[in-house]
Each structure stands twice: as C-alpha cells, then as structure tokens.
Amino acid sequence: MKTILFIDDNISIGKILKLYLETDGNKLVYFENAPAAIDWLNQGNRPTVIITDVYMPLMSGNEFLAYLKNNPLYKDIPVIFLSSEESTRQRISAFKGGAEDYVVKPFNPLELKARLQKYL
Numbered sequence: 001m002k003t004i005l006f007i008d009d010n011i012s013i014g015k016i017l018k019l020y021l022e023t024d025g026n027k028l029v030y031f032e033n034a035p036a037a038i039d040w041l042n043q044g045n046r047p048t049v050i051i052t053d054v055y056m057p058l059m060s061g062n063e064f065l066a067y068l069k070n071n072p073l074y075k076d077i078p079v080i081f082l083s084s085e086e087s088t089r090q091r092i093s094a095f096k097g098g099a100e101d102y103v104v105k106p107f108n109p110l111e112l113k114a115r116l117q118k119y120l
Contacts, residue, residue: 002026002120005047007037007064008082009056013105017051020109026120034059038067047077049119051112054083054090062097069098078119082107 004026006017014030021028029047031037035058037050050068054061061081068074080101081094091102101115 002048003046004028004116004120005037005040005050006030006052007032007034007050007056007061008053009033010053013082016109017112020113021116033057034061034064034067037064041074049078049080049116051080051082051116054081054085054094062093065094065097065099080112080115080119082112 002025004021006014006028007030008014009032011032014028018028018030029040029045031040033056034052052061052064061083065079068077068079075098078100079098080103081099082103082105083090084105086104094102100119103112103115
C-alpha cells in the first residue's frame with residue numbers, strides 16, 4: 001500500500017482527494033497544516049508522495065518544502081503542489097525548491113491521479 005500525505009487548510013479538498021486517490025489501494029493521510037504533518041513524519045511515518053497547498057496557516061507550503069528538502073530523512077520524498085496560486089513566479093519558486101509537480105486549483109482529480117502515478 002502506498003501512502004499519500006496531503007496538507008491543505010481546505011478540508012473539502014481533502015475529502016475529494018480521499019474519494020479519488022484511495023480507490024487503488026492507496027492510503028491518504030490528511031492534515032490541515034504543515035506543523036501537524038511534520039509531527040506525523042517525525043513519529044516515523046514515511047509517505048510515498050506528498051501533496052501540499054502553498055498558502056496555509058502556521059507554515060506555508062514553500063516553508064514546508066524547504067523543511068523537507070533540507071532534512072536527510074525526507075529530502076527524497078516527491079512533493080506536488082496543489083494551489084490556487086497560478087503565477088509563473090510561484091511555480092518557478094516551487095520547482096527551484098525541489099517540487100516535482102505543480103497543479104493549479106480548481107483541478108480535475110483524475111488529472112492529479114494520473115500525475116501521481118509516476119510517484120506511486
């Protein structure tokens with residue numbers, strides 16, 4: 001079973017992704033903020049891939065990405081941004097920070113699922 005860690009302060013998106021992404025035997029673990037996700041990671045959990053929003057309370061997706069990529073335990077976990085921010089500047093920042101992909105909201109859950117396949 002592959003584990004997908006999803007962080008977004010919009011709980012309804014978490015529910016949508018759970019419906020679409022757990023159909024193939026994958027497990028979706030959802031948190032509303034990055035510090036809660038970091039706590040989960042630091043308890044010894046290791047997802048196959050991480051999907052995160054850019055703008056969240058307590059810690060932004062960019063800060064979370066920097067934390068992951070600067071930590072030897074987590075730097076090789078693929079990260080996909082899922083965000084309403086569609087500026088080229090933000091996308092370039094995400095890719096320079098080490099993100100593997102960037103999907104703009106509103107999004108098609110089937111497209112996201114297809115993009116995830118190469119990391120699962």
